[in-house]
Amino acid sequence: METFGEFEFIEFIKKRFPVSHNFMGIGDDCAIISQGGEDLLFSTDFLVEGVHFLKTVSSAEDVGWKAAAVNLSDIAxxxxxxxxxxLSIALPESAQGDWAKRFIEGFVEISRLFDVPLLGGDTTSSLRDIAVNVGILGQCPSGKGITRNNAKIGETxxxxxxxxxSAxxxxxxxxxxxxxxxxxxxINRHKRPVxxxxxxKTLMMSGKVGAMMDISDGIASDLKHIMKASGxxxxxxxxxxPYSKELISVSIEYGWDRCKLAVGGxxxxxxxxxxxxxxDKQIDIPIYPIGKIVCGKELIWTIDNKPVDLNFTGYKHF
Amino acid sequence: METFGEFEFIEFIKKRFPVSHNFMGIGDDCAIISQGGEDLLFSTDFLVEGVHFLKTVSSAEDVGWKAAAVNLSDIAxxxxxxxxxxLSIALPESAQGDWAKRFIEGFVEISRLFDVPLLGGDTTSSLRDIAVNVGILGQCPSGKGITRNNAKIGETxxxxxxxxxSAxxxxxxxxxxxxxxxxxxxINRHKRPVxxxxxxKTLMMSGKVGAMMDISDGIASDLKHIMKASGxxxxxxxxxxPYSKELISVSIEYGWDRCKLAVGGxxxxxxxxxxxxxxDKQIDIPIYPIGKIVCGKELIWTIDNKPVDLNFTGYKHF
Incomplete structure (x- = not known):
């Protein structure tokens, strides 16, 4: 049996579902659905035990937090x-008590921080692994949602x-x-992303942003999505x-290549x-320029303005 | 570790997420979100291999069909x-080729039948089992969505x-x-529910329906949700x-209790x-009266107007 990669599978699905003009469909952080004066945004993320989280690394509360956080990030x-x-959650018997309740507590914590209600879902048993799928509904002013396909040559x-x-x-x-x-x-940045x-919202309201996405797979992989969508x-x-002082300090102590963690992690x-x-001089939030949009379709890495060869790629699920 | 049942877990979650007046939240077929003149409906269903489907029983196309069908049914x-x-889908390596593509074909088939686009989702690997979560967005005129909590004494x-x-x-x-x-x-009714x-929509437009839900766990279990929500x-x-002639015929041949299949299946x-x-005399679609809403909180089964003892209960996931 022929297998295929995650992105190839997504392309296959896209071809089977051509999308009409009222919708922006598969291929961005959120789907956009035009409804009157507002656009609705929808996204969904799947977390599977052993693939996205390990019970030995993350507490149930951490997994609950992160399951909501990654979806909120798609709206951002x-x-x-x-x-x-x-929230859809499949629980093996071993997780149907304490673990499940603690998961909900973490989910509640971040939901209150961002004042977002949980409105529904599905609960089921599973044979072995915990699997969690969160869907999120959001909104933005009509036509203002920032997609991946609008990066322009010359932009920073x-x-x-x-x-x-996190890595x-x-x-x-x-x-x-x-x-x-x-x-x-x-560790906290990994377990409890904000x-x-x-x-x-500030970036959207500025009216100056071309393309945008959140960094989930590492910029080596994520930036290519913007490049491909924008041509x-x-x-x-x-x-x-930009690195935190903590990452710089720990990387030096243990001899890690922090660039690899930043780019591929x-x-x-x-x-x-x-x-x-x-x-960056016009806006009130801290932002960091890291490069330029140029002609072509290559992603070029430079140090001191000289091209270097980087073999780091982001995370692909299969 | 103390475990708990599915419905107890849902109650636990409901208590942690009190819902504001703009929303109808956990506990119905869909969440209702008031947005201008329309109400948005959202529902989600999780299908896990070994719990909701067996590869030995259902083809990949059948699972794709059913994953969409059960969600469409929540909107209905x-x-x-x-x-x-x-669509969120977690695939073990063995399902990352042919199975996944055939799953999509079944999903496409029913989506075209009901003219519903697939607008997004998430794809990931899983270690062992296939897990599929479908979310669905729908709409209805403001305030007209039929919930479970409005059954009135004396209604049929x-x-x-x-x-x-299906059972x-x-x-x-x-x-x-x-x-x-x-x-x-x-078998086809089981694999390809419509x-x-x-x-x-016809029932909603009539303005005469009290409470409504779809039959997913069997009326013995499902009717209790309406009773509890409506008091x-x-x-x-x-x-x-009502039974199909096929079920009557096969039940007689193999000595099955078709009542048990109807009530608990x-x-x-x-x-x-x-x-x-x-x-049923005022509406143009076939509907079948099966009982009455009464005072109290008991579910009473009768034959020839005499109460009988039925020990059939619907399906609970844990």
Whole structure:
């Protein structure tokens, strides 16, 4: 039997569902559904035990937090406002008591932080693994949602925050290194990502952003989605990638390549977007220029303006 | 570790998410979200291999069909119109080729029948089991969606079609009985349920329906949801339950109790609703009276107007 990759499967599905003009469908952070004066946004994310989380790494509360966080981040990636979430959860018998309730507590915690109600879902048993699917409904002013397909040549590429912390945190846990304050900070960034909802709205309201998405698989993979959707190339200046002081310190201590964590690690859930060159001087939130949109379709990495060969790619599920 | 039942878990979640007046949340077939002049409906259903389907019973196309059908049925249960679906799918390596593509073909088939686009989703790998979550967005005129909590004492209980076919079909496959034309019809009702979208809309538009839901777990279980939500009791006349000629014939041949299949089997995806006594004479679609809404909170089964003891309960996931 012939198998295929995740992105190939998505292309297959897209071809079978041509989309009409009222909708923006498969291929962006959210689907957009035009309803009167508002656009509805919808996204959904699947978390499977052993693939997206390990019970040995993340507590039930952490998984509950993250299941909501990754979906809120998809709404942030369009510049939208979340309306409600929907939770589907399949639980093996071993998780049908304490684990499930603690999962809900983590889900409640982040939902209250962003004032988003849980409005429905589905509960079922599973034979072995825990599987969680969260759907999220959001909204934005009609036609204002920021998609991946509008990056323009000459625009600067920005991110809203430090890269690589989440990957560094996961790596710390898997390697079992000593939990210093710095290491705990990285681990927390992995377990409890904070979706950039208000930043996303500020960027949308500015009217200056070309393309935008959230960083879930690492910029090496994520930026290619923007490039492909917009039909452009990109240059990323590796020496401009922003790092936290914690990641710098822990990387130095353990001899990690922090660039590799930043570029290929993913799950930072910062926003990655394009905007005019001096946009960072026009807006009130911290943003970091990391490169340029250029002609062509290549992703070029540079150090001191000289191209370098990077073999880091983002995460693909299959 | 203390475990708990599915419905107890849902109650736990409801308490942690008190719902504001703009929303109708957990506990009905769909969530209702008021947006301007229309109400949005949202529902989601999880199908897990080994729990909801067996690869030995259902083809990939059948699973694709059913994954969409059960969600469309939730929209039908409110009297709504489907707008779009969202598909999350977790695939173990063995299903990442042929199975996945055939799944999509079944999903496409029913989506075209009801003219509903697939607008987004999530694809991921899983370690062992296939897991599929479909979300569906629908709409209905503001305030017109039919919920479970409005059954009134004195109303008649109706269903839109024959009961027990799906359970009979599953039973036929599991028992490996000869596939006569009648048996094939039952199996097809199990594998390819047809959601009652147009019937649901007709019932909603009539303005006469009290409470409504779709039959997914069997009327013994499903009717109790309406009773509990509405604070009423019910009497079901077992001798009035409608059966297909195929189920009658196969049941007689193999000595099955068709009443048990009708009451406890589930997955018929007919609509179960309450309306005035002579409503079946006022409406143009076939509907079948099966009982009455009464005072109290008991579900009483009768034959020839005499109470009988039925120990059939519907399906609970854990």
């Amino acid at each position: 990636a369009m510049g939208g406002t979340p309306i409600a979430t929907f 590429i920005y991110v809203t925050g430090n890269l690589g912390d 560094g945190g996961l790596y710390s846990v898997l390697k079992g290194i000593d939990k210093t304050v710095d290491v705990e900070t990285l 979706p950039r909802i208000s930043e996303g 452009v190339g990109a240059v990323v200046e590796i020496d401009k990638l 993913g799950e930072d859930f910062e926003l990655l977007f394009t905007a005019p060159e001096d946009f | 249960a409110m009297g709504g119109t489907p707008i779009a679906t969202f 209980i109706y269903v839109t079609g024959n009961l027990g076919d 009979g079909g599953l039973y036929s496959v599991l028992k490996g009985i000869d596939k006569t034309v009648d048996v094939e019809t039952l 959601p009652r979208i147009s019937e649901g 009423v009791g019910a009497v079901v006349e077992i001798d009035k339950l 589930g997955e018929d995806f007919e609509l179960l609703f309450t309306a005035p006594e002579d409503f």
